[in-house]
Amino acid sequence: MKGRTVTLTAPAGTAARRAWRAASPYAFLAPFFTLFAAFGLFPLLYTAFVSLYRVELQTPGDMEWRGLGNYAALFTDEYFWISLRNTFTIGVLSTVPQLVMALGLAHLLNYRLRGRTFFRTAMLLPYATSVAAATLVFAQLFGRDFGLVNYVLGLAGVGPVDWQTNTVASQIAVSTIVVWRWTGYNALIYLAGMQSIPGELYEAAEMDGASRWRQFLHVTLPGLRPTIVFTAVVSTIGATQLFGEPLLFEGSISGGISHQYQTLGLYLYEQGWGFFHLGRAAAIAWVMFLLILVLVGVNALIARRRTRKEAGR
Numbered sequence: 001m002k003g004r005t006v007t008l009t010a011p012a013g014t015a016a017r018r019a020w021r022a023a024s025p026y027a028f029l030a031p032f033f034t035l036f037a038a039f040g041l042f043p044l045l046y047t048a049f050v051s052l053y054r055v056e057l058q059t060p061g062d063m064e065w066r067g068l069g070n071y072a073a074l075f076t077d078e079y080f081w082i083s084l085r086n087t088f089t090i091g092v093l094s095t096v097p098q099l100v101m102a103l104g105l106a107h108l109l110n111y112r113l114r115g116r117t118f119f120r121t122a123m124l125l126p127y128a129t130s131v132a133a134a135t136l137v138f139a140q141l142f143g144r145d146f147g148l149v150n151y152v153l154g155l156a157g158v159g160p161v162d163w164q165t166n167t168v169a170s171q172i173a174v175s176t177i178v179v180w181r182w183t184g185y186n187a188l189i190y191l192a193g194m195q196s197i198p199g200e201l202y203e204a205a206e207m208d209g210a211s212r213w214r215q216f217l218h219v220t221l222p223g224l225r226p227t228i229v230f231t232a233v234v235s236t237i238g239a240t241q242l243f244g245e246p247l248l249f250e251g252s253i254s255g256g257i258s259h260q261y262q263t264l265g266l267y268l269y270e271q272g273w274g275f276f277h278l279g280r281a282a283a284i285a286w287v288m289f290l291l292i293l294v295l296v297g298v299n300a301l302i303a304r305r306r307t308r309k310e311a312g313r
Helices: 012-050 069-075 078-109 116-123 131-141 148-155 167-195 199-207 212-223 225-240 244-250 264-274 278-312
Strands: none
Touching: 012 278, 069 278, 078 116, 078 167, 078 225, 078 264, 116 167, 131 148, 131 167, 131 244, 167 212, 167 225, 167 244, 199 212, 212 225, 225 278, 244 264, 264 278
């Protein structure tokens, strides 16, 4: 009797389900990557392409090849270096105080206080306020002749400060707006990180006789290290792209009479929409992008070295 070979085939429905299971993750991710390619990757690459040409806003179709000429002209422009220095100064004056204050506020909110929900909600109110409204109010507060800040300083015997003309004073004023808007946002992020730290660590530290300050230094801060790195990176990116606050503080794209608080974002806007040099504006955008990559890389390197040092103890 001859043997027969029997071939078993899976039902068509089973094969279709297997194919869908294999392809469904890519199908779910496809909308994000499509939008990212259209509104993120393409503008980034096209900006790099435009930065190699001389392009004017009035005649965007007439493009003249310059190679790296826009970058060379950029690095020989003294106002570029002024805006770069101002961006760094305002970034330090706004980032460091806001993160320190946010950490302290989060530490207070982490305790069992009455009305904690109210205070946590109130922390987000400055962040929810529009940049235009907040900046216009602060511009009035920092007015030289009738501003509330100078009035309070006058009560303390300090003469009126020209917050819009003086270089240091204007940068402090702009930084104050940034600190006011973002401190509560970062405080809630720190609060979420603190609540994820196991309570057993605090109980063990308390049994060992550690004060609250010691617990904060040796339990809270090590547990918050990834969160602190995240907020530092995000704040650094935001400081590098700062635009709305210095623009609306006096309403000038030059950042004051002597460019005393002009940031890289304002400098880009001035070159592209003030002087109509789209090619140079594109070059500035790419310099800002590369600068952000360097700053984020430095932050990550510092955090990694500190983690290795802590692990080696």
